[in-house]
Amino acid sequence: MSKTRIAFIGAGNMAASLIGGLRAKGLEAAQIRASDPGEETRARVSAEHGIETFADNAQAIDGANVVVLAVKPQAMKAVCEAIRPSLKPDQLVVSIAAGITCASMNNWLGAQPIVRCMPNTPALVRQGASGLFATAEVSAEQRQQAQELLSAVGIALWLNEEQQLDAVTAVSGSGPAYFFLLIEAMTAAGVKLGLPADIAAQLTLQTALGAAHMAVSSDVDAAELRRRVTSPAGTTEAAIKSFQANGFEALVEKALGAAAHRSAEMAEQLGQ
Numbered sequence: 001m002s003k004t005r006i007a008f009i010g011a012g013n014m015a016a017s018l019i020g021g022l023r024a025k026g027l028e029a030a031q032i033r034a035s036d037p038g039e040e041t042r043a044r045v046s047a048e049h050g051i052e053t054f055a056d057n058a059q060a061i062d063g064a065n066v067v068v069l070a071v072k073p074q075a076m077k078a079v080c081e082a083i084r085p086s087l088k089p090d091q092l093v094v095s096i097a098a099g100i101t102c103a104s105m106n107n108w109l110g111a112q113p114i115v116r117c118m119p120n121t122p123a124l125v126r127q128g129a130s131g132l133f134a135t136a137e138v139s140a141e142q143r144q145q146a147q148e149l150l151s152a153v154g155i156a157l158w159l160n161e162e163q164q165l166d167a168v169t170a171v172s173g174s175g176p177a178y179f180f181l182l183i184e185a186m187t188a189a190g191v192k193l194g195l196p197a198d199i200a201a202q203l204t205l206q207t208a209l210g211a212a213h214m215a216v217s218s219d220v221d222a223a224e225l226r227r228r229v230t231s232p233a234g235t236t237e238a239a240i241k242s243f244q245a246n247g248f249e250a251l252v253e254k255a256l257g258a259a260a261h262r263s264a265e266m267a268e269q270l271g272q
């Protein structure tokens with residue numbers, strides 16, 4: 001990573017998260033470039049991260065070792081076909097687009113080495129979680145470059161089967177939104193129970209942070225940590241029984257199933 005030059009195609013939410021994490025990790029501004037059609041987006045990313053930005057994707061790609069495709073899945077085909085003539089055979093393409101397969105990208109880009117990955121937005125605070133899959137054309141050195149790119153902003157775990165990325169998308173790609181939804185719902189419930197809004201919000205956020213810290217650092221699993229909070233015939237037991245009587249686990253399974261299904265469906269719809 002010390003000398004790797006990275007070009008981001010698309011400088012929206014996820015690219016900004018990744019760029020912020022890479023800069024915080026110590027990558028020099030000159031090692032990172034980004035292209036985006038939005039003038040305001042380019043100005044914001046340049047101002048926040050000190051990097052050079054371009055309206056023209058080919059200019060950003062020129063001289064990069066790694067080209068990160070960070071556009072919406074719906075834009076992937078057009079972007080890949082447009083950048084194809086600008087790519088050199090040894091440039092690694094890293095895609096973060098949900099539901100766009102390596103086979104589709106190889107159709108659009110030609111025989112380029114591709115790492116497909118699924119990061120998440122906590123990459124902005126270097127607490128991201130990514131799953132990665134490499135095609136056979138990816139060299140050991142390029143695998144290492146992709147590993148370093150994603151692990152600069154959190155954990156990065158390799159998968160043996162590309163299809164598992166649908167599950168990764170359901171668990172960790174979309175996952176931050178589920179926790180934010182829980183935070184919203186707990187804060188609102190706290191207010192309904194009589195707390196001032198700012199106190200309900202602070203208590204909820206610190207509880208989320210504390211629980212995540214405990215779960216990450218503990219040598220027992222989440223089920224045991226939960227048992228330790230749950231006094232017999234106490235308040236937690238009342239809440240957990242209410243959650244479970246209303247089908248909590250089934251609800252979570254169904255929701256993640258919907259996300260994984262949508263990822264696979266997008267591959268079908270957008271991969272042609």
Ligand SMILES: NC(=O)C1=CN([C@@H]2O[C@H](COP(=O)(O)OP(=O)(O)OC[C@H]3O[C@@H](n4cnc5c(N)ncnc54)[C@H](OP(=O)(O)O)[C@@H]3O)[C@@H](O)[C@H]2O)C=CC1
Nearest residue numbers: 010011012013014036038070071072073096097098119120
């Ligand atoms: N958001 C998330 O939590 C996660 C998103 N992803 C994936 O990351 C990708 C990007 O998502 P996100 O950052 O949220 O989306 P954004 O819309 O925030 O960012 C995409 C950017 O790409 C720009 N763009 C559009 N067309 C082109 C083009 N031809 N060349 C260069 N740039 C272009 C867009 O500009 P404009 O708006 O003007 O069109 C926009 O600024 C998606 O594929 C998504 O599946 C993966 C994991 C998590």
Ligand SMILES: O=C(O)[C@@H]1CCC=N1
Nearest residue numbers: 098169172173174175
């Ligand atoms: O909602 C989405 O489609 C993207 C992919 C994972 C998170 N956001």
